[in-house]
Amino acid sequence: MDQPYESTAHADHEHKPHGWRRWVFATNHKDIGTMYLIFSGVMFFLGGAAAMAIRAQLFKSGMELFDPGVYNSLVTMHALLMIFGAVMPAWVGLANWMIPMQIGAPDMALPRLNNLSFWILPFAGALLVSSFFVPGGAPAGGWTMYPPLMEQFGASFPMVIFAIHLLGISSILGAINIIVTIMNLRAPGMTLLRMPLFVWAWLITAYLLIAVMPVLAGAVTMLLTDHFFGTSFFNAAGGGDPVMFMHIFWFFGHPEVYILILPAFGVISEIIPAFSRKPLFGYEAMVYATASIAFLSFIVWGHHMFTVGMPVAAQLFFMLSTMLIAVPTGVKVFNWTATMWRGSLSFEPPMLFAVAFLFLFTIGGFSGLMLALVPSDYQYHGTYFVVAHFHYVLVPGAVFAIIGAIYYWLPKWSGRMYDMRLAKWHFWLSVISVNVLFFPQHFLGLAGMPRRIADYAPQFTDWNMVSSIGGFVFGASQLLFPYIIWRCVRAGKPAEARPWDGARGLEWELPSPAPYHSWQSPPSEAMLAHGAEH
Amino acid sequence: MNKFPGEIYDARKRGPRNSAGCDTPPRTGGRDDLIGLPQGRDRAAEVGREGSETRTCAPRGLGKRPANRAGLGKLAGVASLAAAALGALPAAASDWGQVNLPRGVTNVSTRIYALHMMAFWVCVCIGAVVFGVMIWSLIFHRKSRGAVPDVTLVHSAKVEVIWTAIPVLILVGMALPAARLLVRINNNTNSQLSIRVNGFQWGWQYKYLGTNVSIISKLSMASDAARMLDSGINVNSVPHYLLSVDHQLVVPVGEKIRLLITSVDVVHSWWVPDLGVKKDAIPGFINQASFIINPSKAGVYRGQCTELCGRDHAFMPIVVRAVTPAAFQAWLKQKEAAGKEASAGAPASTSAAVST
Numbered sequence: 001m002d003q004p005y006e007s008t009a010h011a012d013h014e015h016k017p018h019g020w021r022r023w024v025f026a027t028n029h030k031d032i033g034t035m036y037l038i039f040s041g042v043m044f045f046l047g048g049a050a051a052m053a054i055r056a057q058l059f060k061s062g063m064e065l066f067d068p069g070v071y072n073s074l075v076t077m078h079a080l081l082m083i084f085g086a087v088m089p090a091w092v093g094l095a096n097w098m099i100p101m102q103i104g105a106p107d108m109a110l111p112r113l114n115n116l117s118f119w120i121l122p123f124a125g126a127l128l129v130s131s132f133f134v135p136g137g138a139p140a141g142g143w144t145m146y147p148p149l150m151e152q153f154g155a156s157f158p159m160v161i162f163a164i165h166l167l168g169i170s171s172i173l174g175a176i177n178i179i180v181t182i183m184n185l186r187a188p189g190m191t192l193l194r195m196p197l198f199v200w201a202w203l204i205t206a207y208l209l210i211a212v213m214p215v216l217a218g219a220v221t222m223l224l225t226d227h228f229f230g231t232s233f234f235n236a237a238g239g240g241d242p243v244m245f246m247h248i249f250w251f252f253g254h255p256e257v258y259i260l261i262l263p264a265f266g267v268i269s270e271i272i273p274a275f276s277r278k279p280l281f282g283y284e285a286m287v288y289a290t291a292s293i294a295f296l297s298f299i300v301w302g303h304h305m306f307t308v309g310m311p312v313a314a315q316l317f318f319m320l321s322t323m324l325i326a327v328p329t330g331v332k333v334f335n336w337t338a339t340m341w342r343g344s345l346s347f348e349p350p351m352l353f354a355v356a357f358l359f360l361f362t363i364g365g366f367s368g369l370m371l372a373l374v375p376s377d378y379q380y381h382g383t384y385f386v387v388a389h390f391h392y393v394l395v396p397g398a399v400f401a402i403i404g405a406i407y408y409w410l411p412k413w414s415g416r417m418y419d420m421r422l423a424k425w426h427f428w429l430s431v432i433s434v435n436v437l438f439f440p441q442h443f444l445g446l447a448g449m450p451r452r453i454a455d456y457a458p459q460f461t462d463w464n465m466v467s468s469i470g471g472f473v474f475g476a477s478q479l480l481f482p483y484i485i486w487r488c489v490r491a492g493k494p495a496e497a498r499p500w501d502g503a504r505g506l507e508w509e510l511p512s513p514a515p516y517h518s519w520q521s522p523p524s525e526a527m528l529a530h531g532a533e534h
Numbered sequence: 535m536n537k538f539p540g541e542i543y544d545a546r547k548r549g550p551r552n553s554a555g556c557d558t559p560p561r562t563g564g565r566d567d568l569i570g571l572p573q574g575r576d577r578a579a580e581v582g583r584e585g586s587e588t589r590t591c592a593p594r595g596l597g598k599r600p601a602n603r604a605g606l607g608k609l610a611g612v613a614s615l616a617a618a619a620l621g622a623l624p625a626a627a628s629d630w631g632q633v634n635l636p637r638g639v640t641n642v643s644t645r646i647y648a649l650h651m652m653a654f655w656v657c658v659c660i661g662a663v664v665f666g667v668m669i670w671s672l673i674f675h676r677k678s679r680g681a682v683p684d685v686t687l688v689h690s691a692k693v694e695v696i697w698t699a700i701p702v703l704i705l706v707g708m709a710l711p712a713a714r715l716l717v718r719i720n721n722n723t724n725s726q727l728s729i730r731v732n733g734f735q736w737g738w739q740y741k742y743l744g745t746n747v748s749i750i751s752k753l754s755m756a757s758d759a760a761r762m763l764d765s766g767i768n769v770n771s772v773p774h775y776l777l778s779v780d781h782q783l784v785v786p787v788g789e790k791i792r793l794l795i796t797s798v799d800v801v802h803s804w805w806v807p808d809l810g811v812k813k814d815a816i817p818g819f820i821n822q823a824s825f826i827i828n829p830s831k832a833g834v835y836r837g838q839c840t841e842l843c844g845r846d847h848a849f850m851p852i853v854v855r856a857v858t859p860a861a862f863q864a865w866l867k868q869k870e871a872a873g874k875e876a877s878a879g880a881p882a883s884t885s886a887a888v889s890t
Binding site: 323343362 | 688720817837
């Protein structure tokens with residue numbers, strides 16, 4: 001401890017193991033959070049490498065680099081690595097770091113479970129990535145794994161299913177830990193409706209995870225038994241139905257989308273008030289909107305499969321329920337806008353990423369609304385319009401929020417400031433290139449380019465080139481990020497306890513870097529009141 | 535500025551209306567002619583032929599378009615300039631204008647286009663308001679301009695109700711026409727012609743129900759040769775690279791055609807944007823879709839499989855040739871006669887090869 005801290009009397013209890021034991025036997029929420037974030041970063045760059053290969057292949061019409069089978073593997077692995085390897089672990093890592101600090105707790109409630117939920121991940125990730133090297137190559141049926149196509153792949157098929165089981169177990173354990181921590185370890189006076197929105201968002205996300213990860217596990221297990229044990233869940237010849245897999249998959253898949261984005265809503269709700277120097281507008285409305293979105297996410301899955309031949313009544317239901325999601329999402333965007341309104345704004349890197357999120361996520365929301373209209377969806381479905389839509393919500397949405405969160409809390413974690421100028425370069429390169437990368441994909445989809453194709457007709461070449469150039473710039477700019485973090489941790493200037501003057505919340509009442517066991521004595525009511533000004 | 539020049543898209547893609555603009559006489563296209571349409575019998579049928587389309591009627595490259603072509607000269611010119619400026623673009627550059635859905639050639643596709651544009655403009659209007667407010671704050675409520683935060687502005691039940699209610703009304707306004715159109719699209723009754731569409735890895739089989747006519751339609755040989763890794767063939771020299779087939783699906787204009795769509799192996803999806811039809815081909819199950827091509831819109835319409843179906847998913851295009859009912863009947867008779875001859879000569883019908 002090099003900084004004064006209220007409960008220094010307890011600080012010598014910080015008997016952490018040293019060397020490799022500190023990490024392998026880790027029970028500390030910060031150590032585990034750090035490992036989650038590093039794992040996520042590694043997966044992000046692996047998934048990113050797949051994305052670069054995809055954009056290189058699509059640079060121009062005519063098969064250029066890869067065999068189409070390899071291309072399909074790249075598409076599949078890009079999705080699996082980014083969703084299960086990069087974005088979800090990044091959120092769990094941020095939850096690990098921030099939830100105890102934000103609710104006034106010393107650590108997560110179940111530290112050994114926490115250790116297990118992390119250490120499953122590297123093995124699951126390794127299993128997934130190593131499927132590239134088995135006979136037949138990595139799975140090439142898309143992350144949606146629709147049968148019967150999925151069953152055509154060789155040795156990688158059981159590997160990817162086992163990897164998904166492991167990733168699912170890890171997510172469920174992490175979610176249980178988060179719920180137990182939030183329910184039991186809040187400091188006295190930290191009532192549910194005083195919790196920071198990041199904590200709220202994660203509480204709701206954790207319930208989504210527990211509800212749907214078993215559904216995915218069930219779906220892929222049925223695939224496994226269809227393939228190896230002679231069942232016919234998804235095989236019409238045996239009385240099954242391939243469409244049933246799609247229903248089960250998307251019953252998981254749509255809440256999964258919100259698992260990726262709800263914590264982002266939480267982060268944005270922390271960053272925008274801090275740099276607007278004004279409390280969040282409509283705190284309670286934000287909580288209710290998040291909960292409504294989570295509820296609605298369970299009844300909209302059919303919009304992923306409007307073309308499979310559902311009854312008209314079912315299509316109508318899924319169209320209306322999907323459109324309904326625009327209402328609470330709109331409420332969130334309006335509240336963020338109202339938070340900035342008549343604030344006192346400054347644009348440090350976290351705020352830059354948050355503002356970009358606000359604009360670009362909204363664009364993703366607009367295309368989502370268009371996709372909800374079934375007749376139009378008949379034309380959009382399975383095209384690059386869909387690719388543009390979900391990349392707008394996931395890259396300048398979820399990924400920008402993760403980057404913004406790290407820039408926001410890094411001084412608290414490391415006790416050091418990072419290079420603001422370089423971080424602003426990172427932002428501007430990212431925000432420009434991400435639009436060059438994904439905006440033309442709207443055009444491609446509308447003009448008729450299907451998604452997941454290894455080669456395309458020459459009339460799609462122009463916009464694909466633009467998109468690829470944007471992709472390469474975006475990919476290269478992300479290399480700045482680990483460099484900035486590394487420089488900050490190694491040689492950054494010391495950070496104050498509250499490096500952002502507008503930042504509110506219990507984590508900023510702790511010194512920087514935050515002590516190993518965050519809150520060993522509960523925060524005072526004055527701190528709570530200062531933190532929770534809504 | 536018209537960002538979505540649907541007309542331009544139309545003018546560029548549709549052969550029939552552009553053939554007058556060709557300097558060079560229409561060449562007959564490549565593999566697509568295997569279908570064996572009666573040569574020169576019917577103008578409407580002739581007009582839909584591969585060779586008369588813009589893409590092949592003039593040498594490829596910048597400035598290939600005659601300056602007098604209505605509706606697209608300016609934008610294509612700008613695009614060509616931009617393409618030339620970028621330098622790195624292939625000879626076929628100037629497809630920058632392809633940024634929107636086609637209006638298509640069926641009543642349904644036109645209505646889908648209208649719904650799409652309505653939704654687009656609604657989004658643009660909402661975006662203008664919301665982004666406008668955000669940008670106003672970003673400019674005028676900055677700390678560096680001495681803005682003082684109004685910390686009392688934290689809650690208002692009134693505005694929460696307003697910005698919940700207004701979106702609901704907008705959504706209802708969008709949902710109603712969408713629902714009406716949805717019901718209309720899913721009405722597959724009273725069709726005049728039924729065709730079974732059978733997807734397979736990787737191509738389509740079409741069976742004209744009630745006849746012995748069956749077509750197996752796969753990527754054209756020219757495209758297939760060019761798409762190989764290191765083929766050394768410039769894909770821009772291949773007519774309709776990846777969007778041409780050896781045997782086209784021939785249908786009459788003005789008649790309601792019902793497709794019964796299924797698959798023999800994995801899930802595929804049959805999509806022709808100009809017809810406004812996309813429907814999944816599910817092994818073991820039969821889906822229905824139907825369309826009526828406007829009588830004045832004889833021509834060739836292209837699409838692709840839109841559900842990942844394995845290695846060659848990118849290489850199973852769909853080409854529909856719409857001809858007059860008279861030409862269609864003539865074609866069908868000829869095919870039926872050919873089929874009978876074949877089955878009389880050799881008992882194993884070629885059409886059965888795939889469906890088994």
